[in-house]
Amino acid sequence: MLGELWRSTVGRKALVAASGLVLWTWVVLHLLGNLTVFSGGAALDGYAAALRRVPAGLWAVRALLAAATAVHVAGVTSLACAGRAARPRRAMPPPRTPSAVAARSMRAGGALLLAFVVYHVLHLTFGVLHPRFLSGHVYDNVVVGLRPTWVAAVYVAAAAIVGLHVFHGLRAAMWSLGLGRERLGGRGRPVVAMLAAAVAAGFAAVPVAVLAGWVG
Numbered sequence: 001m002l003g004e005l006w007r008s009t010v011g012r013k014a015l016v017a018a019s020g021l022v023l024w025t026w027v028v029l030h031l032l033g034n035l036t037v038f039s040g041g042a043a044l045d046g047y048a049a050a051l052r053r054v055p056a057g058l059w060a061v062r063a064l065l066a067a068a069t070a071v072h073v074a075g076v077t078s079l080a081c082a083g084r085a086a087r088p089r090r091a092m093p094p095p096r097t098p099s100a101v102a103a104r105s106m107r108a109g110g111a112l113l114l115a116f117v118v119y120h121v122l123h124l125t126f127g128v129l130h131p132r133f134l135s136g137h138v139y140d141n142v143v144v145g146l147r148p149t150w151v152a153a154v155y156v157a158a159a160a161i162v163g164l165h166v167f168h169g170l171r172a173a174m175w176s177l178g179l180g181r182e183r184l185g186g187r188g189r190p191v192v193a194m195l196a197a198a199v200a201a202g203f204a205a206v207p208v209a210v211l212a213g214w215v216g
């Protein structure tokens with residue numbers, strides 16, 4: 001079934017859209033978990049402890065996310081290569097509309113996001129490049145780990161890239177699933193833009209709050 005879908009352009013677009021929605025769901029849930037930092041150490045540490053109490057479920061989610069990421073990256077790369085091969089050379093550069101800029105930045109942004117995810121996991125899960133990592137003390141690890149200005153700047157920049165990626169990715173998924181302009185009457189773009197901005201602002205809020213001294 002998956003092989004048949006993969007062999008067609010329409011099928012690959014559907015797989016990219018479906019895997020993207022899985023990742024989008026995780027992004028929202030992860031953001032909500034991150035925002036518990038504003039409720040204090042007991043709330044964030046309790047949330048993290050609750051996740052660790054169900055290791056089978058946690059690893060199942062990780063496996064699903066890994067599979068969705070693999071399908072998403074492979075599908076986007078395949079479609080981009082196919083589109084580039086079929087597109088004739090243009091004398092004039094494409095218009096620099098927000099959606100066009102987002103589309104052209106997807107490959108670079110996706111690579112940067114993958115690199116950031118690796119760094120983020122190493123940094124706040126395993127304590128790599130962390131000045132004072134304490135296993136199980138999630139709140140303290142977040143506050144201490146994000147206190148250096150350059151680290152906070154990396155996290156804020158990653159939040160902006162996530163927002164741009166979400167903006168283009170959700171719009172592309174809407175088209176792939178038949179929810180384009182004809183179905184939504186042009187209302188989809190501002191809704192997606194607001195969602196993307198909210199996600200970016202939510203992720204950026206944590207390092208900004210730590211850097212400003214509002215948390216910790």
